[in-house]
Amino acid sequence: MSDFSIIDHTADLGLKVRGETLEKLFENAAGCMIRLAVKIPNSRPTETLEVHVSGSDLEDLLVRWLGEILYYFEGEKKIATKTRITSISPQHLDATLQIIRYDPALHELLSEIKAVTYHQIRVSQKEDRVWKARVIFDL
Amino acid sequence: MDIELKKLDSFRWVIPKTGAMRVPGLIFSNEHLIKDIKMDQSLVQVANVATLPGIVGHSLAMPDIHWGYGFPIGGVAAFSLDDGIVSPGGVGYDINCGCRLMTTMLRADDIVQDMEMLVSALFRNIPVGIGSRGAIRLSDKAQDKVARMGAAWAVQEGYGEPDDLERTEDRGTMESADPSFVSERARKRGSDQLGTLGSGNHFIEIEVVDKIHDTKKATAFGLFKGQLTILVHSGSRGFGHQICDDFLKKMATRNLNGPYRVPDRQLACAPISSELARQYLAAMACAANYAWANRQVLMHWIRKNFLATLAITPRELGMKLLYDVCHNIAKREQHTLEGKSIPVYVHRKGATRALPPHHPLLPQAFRHTGQPVLIPGDMGTFSYILAGAKGAMEQSFGSTCHGAGRVLSRSKAVKLAKDRSILRELRNKGIFVQSRGKKTLKEEMPDAYKDISQVVEVVHEAGLATKVARLRPLGVIKG
Numbered sequence: 001m002s003d004f005s006i007i008d009h010t011a012d013l014g015l016k017v018r019g020e021t022l023e024k025l026f027e028n029a030a031g032c033m034i035r036l037a038v039k040i041p042n043s044r045p046t047e048t049l050e051v052h053v054s055g056s057d058l059e060d061l062l063v064r065w066l067g068e069i070l071y072y073f074e075g076e077k078k079i080a081t082k083t084r085i086t087s088i089s090p091q092h093l094d095a096t097l098q099i100i101r102y103d104p105a106l107h108e109l110l111s112e113i114k115a116v117t118y119h120q121i122r123v124s125q126k127e128d129r130v131w132k133a134r135v136i137f138d139l
Numbered sequence: 140m141d142i143e144l145k146k147l148d149s150f151r152w153v154i155p156k157t158g159a160m161r162v163p164g165l166i167f168s169n170e171h172l173i174k175d176i177k178m179d180q181s182l183v184q185v186a187n188v189a190t191l192p193g194i195v196g197h198s199l200a201m202p203d204i205h206w207g208y209g210f211p212i213g214g215v216a217a218f219s220l221d222d223g224i225v226s227p228g229g230v231g232y233d234i235n236c237g238c239r240l241m242t243t244m245l246r247a248d249d250i251v252q253d254m255e256m257l258v259s260a261l262f263r264n265i266p267v268g269i270g271s272r273g274a275i276r277l278s279d280k281a282q283d284k285v286a287r288m289g290a291a292w293a294v295q296e297g298y299g300e301p302d303d304l305e306r307t308e309d310r311g312t313m314e315s316a317d318p319s320f321v322s323e324r325a326r327k328r329g330s331d332q333l334g335t336l337g338s339g340n341h342f343i344e345i346e347v348v349d350k351i352h353d354t355k356k357a358t359a360f361g362l363f364k365g366q367l368t369i370l371v372h373s374g375s376r377g378f379g380h381q382i383c384d385d386f387l388k389k390m391a392t393r394n395l396n397g398p399y400r401v402p403d404r405q406l407a408c409a410p411i412s413s414e415l416a417r418q419y420l421a422a423m424a425c426a427a428n429y430a431w432a433n434r435q436v437l438m439h440w441i442r443k444n445f446l447a448t449l450a451i452t453p454r455e456l457g458m459k460l461l462y463d464v465c466h467n468i469a470k471r472e473q474h475t476l477e478g479k480s481i482p483v484y485v486h487r488k489g490a491t492r493a494l495p496p497h498h499p500l501l502p503q504a505f506r507h508t509g510q511p512v513l514i515p516g517d518m519g520t521f522s523y524i525l526a527g528a529k530g531a532m533e534q535s536f537g538s539t540c541h542g543a544g545r546v547l548s549r550s551k552a553v554k555l556a557k558d559r560s561i562l563r564e565l566r567n568k569g570i571f572v573q574s575r576g577k578k579t580l581k582e583e584m585p586d587a588y589k590d591i592s593q594v595v596e597v598v599h600e601a602g603l604a605t606k607v608a609r610l611r612p613l614g615v616i617k618g
Binding site: 013 | 576
């Protein structure tokens with residue numbers, strides 16, 4: 001089963017993501033968002049970043065976590081090709097980002113994601129203990 | 140959630156006040172358009188907005204309404220200064236996304252043979268597309284000036300004429316801007332995006348005036364049949380997106396611990412009288428100014444490219460700004476409610492201000508016509524120039540529609556266009572298109588939008604704005 005599917009939204013684009021653990025869910029969500037934004041050929045990361053994100057609950061934390069990764073891309077031209085959540089609670093997470101620098105000659109941009117929205121945001125754990133989330137981006 | 144909808148007349152539907160709604164909803168539409176509206180979740184969003192504290196009149200929706208995030212796109216809501224709120228989601232991420240129309244002295248027929256070259260030149264020389272970066276790099280100090288002065292900064296730097304400011308909503312400057320409330324991140328995202336078009340539904344279109352609906356107003360606007368015009372649609376780029384995002388997060392956290400429970404977190408808001416609302420409005424004004432400066436710079440470069448490509452003099456080209464309007468904004472305005480004139484904060488998210496004739500805020504040139512309203516359609520059909528009408532002040536806090544409005548999601552559009560060449564289809568209709576991404580053309584194909592002529596008919600018949608002229612695209616530059 002795939003880690004994510006696309007939600008059809010008239011104006012924008014949403015994702016349904018799953019993960020065996022909460023850490024995996026957040027890592028998958030970040031990976032999916034980056035895959036929607038930019039096509040990256042296999043290349044070695046050149047930099048590692050430590051990030052710490054706080055939120056008021058899991059939903060808020062997910063929006064802020066994705067917002068953090070989006071900012072690094074949009075504001076600093078740093079693409080998080082791989083992320084690893086090292087610790088997570090409903091109010092806080094620590095993570096390591098593997099970064100490559102955006103290079104217009106190598107990396108094809110696919111969609112301009114303006115922001116990660118709170119619209120219909122959901123994070124939940126199902127009976128089978130799998131974590132699921134939905135999130136809508138503004139394009 | 141099922142939404143009860145009552146038809147008032149041929150152009151108006153009401154959502155009666157139920158549950159937590161503080162006011163009823165009012166939707167401007169017609170029998171045909173309302174079918175699409177019922178298909179997505181936009182009516183629920185109209186009802187959700189109606190639950191926000193201090194909302195007055197109706198939670199309004201224009202005929203181009205579609206499902207947004209939090210507020211619907213094509214929504215208008217006004218809030219009382221006493222107990223009302225300000226909501227960044229009610230403005231949207233692309234603060235002061237808007238349109239600018241330039242007229243020329245050229246007849247479209249005379250430059251048909253140059254159209255492909257013109258489109259290529261604009262596409263080559265103006266930064267367009269996802270993540271487009273500008274030729275202008277702003278120092279921190281210069282960015283502060285852009286944020287404070289807006290289009291006036293651009294004119295001062297040589298990008299246009301002082302007269303352009305007369306023909307820009309709010310003269311291209313929101314005085315309430317205070318860059319000290321703009322985050323480091325927003326500054327960084329905005330530092331190299333001034334003078335860029337962006338992607339998605341943003342565009343530059345070369346259009347011909349194809350039909351005159353109101354001769355008197357068209358003449359006053361300097362329009363004639365067969366005339367070449369240029370329409371620009373762009374906004375505040377990453378600078379505005381980040382400002383919205385920053386304040387939405389702050390308000391979402393506050394809402395969770397504060398007195399307001401909103402039905403959708405994206406409706407996060409703060410009381411107008413609060414410090415957080417004051418800071419948001421000051422930062423939002425910076426983004427609004429950035430967007431006006433952006434469209435002013437784009438216009439300057441379009442003019443330069445026309446002059447160079449056609450090898451004509453500025454006098455022969457005669458490029459003039461007709462008007463620049465924003466369609467994502469929150470503003471303090473004076474409106475009459477139940478016979479009393481009161482100040483309110485009007486949120487327009489995908490809606491255009493439409494001042495009627497003799498409104499005190501109108502510049503001299505439009506005193507007798509009403510404010511020009513620019514309504515772009517999809518890239519294959521028409522766009523319209525309207526004039527603000529009395530009915531807008533009576534029914535919609537001086538607002539009207541902003542465009543065609545999507546009917547298909549982007550992924551549905553791409554699926555539908557799978558084996559089609561949108562480029563060739565448009566070329567066969569006599570429209571030259573250049574776009575950065577092939578996917579953009581599919582996402583933005585004409586079938587993805589509502590019928591613009593029906594949208595415009597509704598606002599015309601409902602008395603919000605009246606038709607002045609219709610434009611037909613000849614050349615399109617997309618991100």
